[in-house]
Amino acid sequence: MSSNFRLGNKREGNVKLLKAFEKIYQYKIIKPEPLKKKNKVVSSTVIRKLLEKGNLKLANKFLNRNWSVEGIVKKGRQMGKKIGFPTCNIDMDNYVISKPGVYAVKIYIQKSKKPLKGIANLGYRPTFNQKKILLEVNIFNFSRNLYNKKLTVEFIKFIRGERKFNGINQLRKQIQSDIKIAKKN
Numbered sequence: 001m002s003s004n005f006r007l008g009n010k011r012e013g014n015v016k017l018l019k020a021f022e023k024i025y026q027y028k029i030i031k032p033e034p035l036k037k038k039n040k041v042v043s044s045t046v047i048r049k050l051l052e053k054g055n056l057k058l059a060n061k062f063l064n065r066n067w068s069v070e071g072i073v074k075k076g077r078q079m080g081k082k083i084g085f086p087t088c089n090i091d092m093d094n095y096v097i098s099k100p101g102v103y104a105v106k107i108y109i110q111k112s113k114k115p116l117k118g119i120a121n122l123g124y125r126p127t128f129n130q131k132k133i134l135l136e137v138n139i140f141n142f143s144r145n146l147y148n149k150k151l152t153v154e155f156i157k158f159i160r161g162e163r164k165f166n167g168i169n170q171l172r173k174q175i176q177s178d179i180k181i182a183k184k185n
Contacts, residue, residue: 012129022156037062047156054099056057066106069095069135073146079128080136083172087121087136088146090153093173097133098155100162106151107139119175119182120153127171138175140183152171155185 008014018029035042040061050059051067060066071090080087086105100123106115120138124130137153152157159181 008103039097048096051096051098054101054158056098056103056155059095059098060155066156067098068152068154070150070152071135073149073151075147076136077128079125081139083168083175084173085138085175086143087138088151090135090137090151091124092133092135099158100124100133102159102162102178102182103155104157104159104185105137106154106156107137109146111151111152115154116140117183118142119159119179120155121162123162126162127167136155140181157182 004009005015020027021027033138040046046060047062047067050056050062056067061177068150069090069092071092073088075089076089080121101121103120103122105118105120107118108115116139118137120135122133124133125136135153137151159178165174
């Protein structure tokens, strides 16, 4: 185990503590080799940094799955609906945040096995002068009310970084373009 290995409440446990309990609880500590892909050590720190830089492709490869978040759909300001792209809003308070921007995503509703395709904006919504980070998900060809439902959102491809638009029409045009790209993934 690496020297920075920690466990337990407030990450106070370490290898020394595990060794001390080895005989009492009758287990044996085995030191695994670090997981490597293409000669790079894969760790949660490496994955967080990849996500922060927007390197979703490599982060997903290191995870051996698509990076995903789960959350309960909350009622928002209804701006997506007003401009023709209704969204499911999920707070990101308890998550490692990937690079703010637009992503092609797959959505699972309440542990369903069948994914739905969509597009998501992860960010601060600068066109609307918002300060709190939010995940807004638009599900293609879907119109059911999902308030208070649990969604799992898998991030498939980074499309573009978040930016401020000069108005609703410019934003709407960009969203249409982003959707075309997302539908190809």
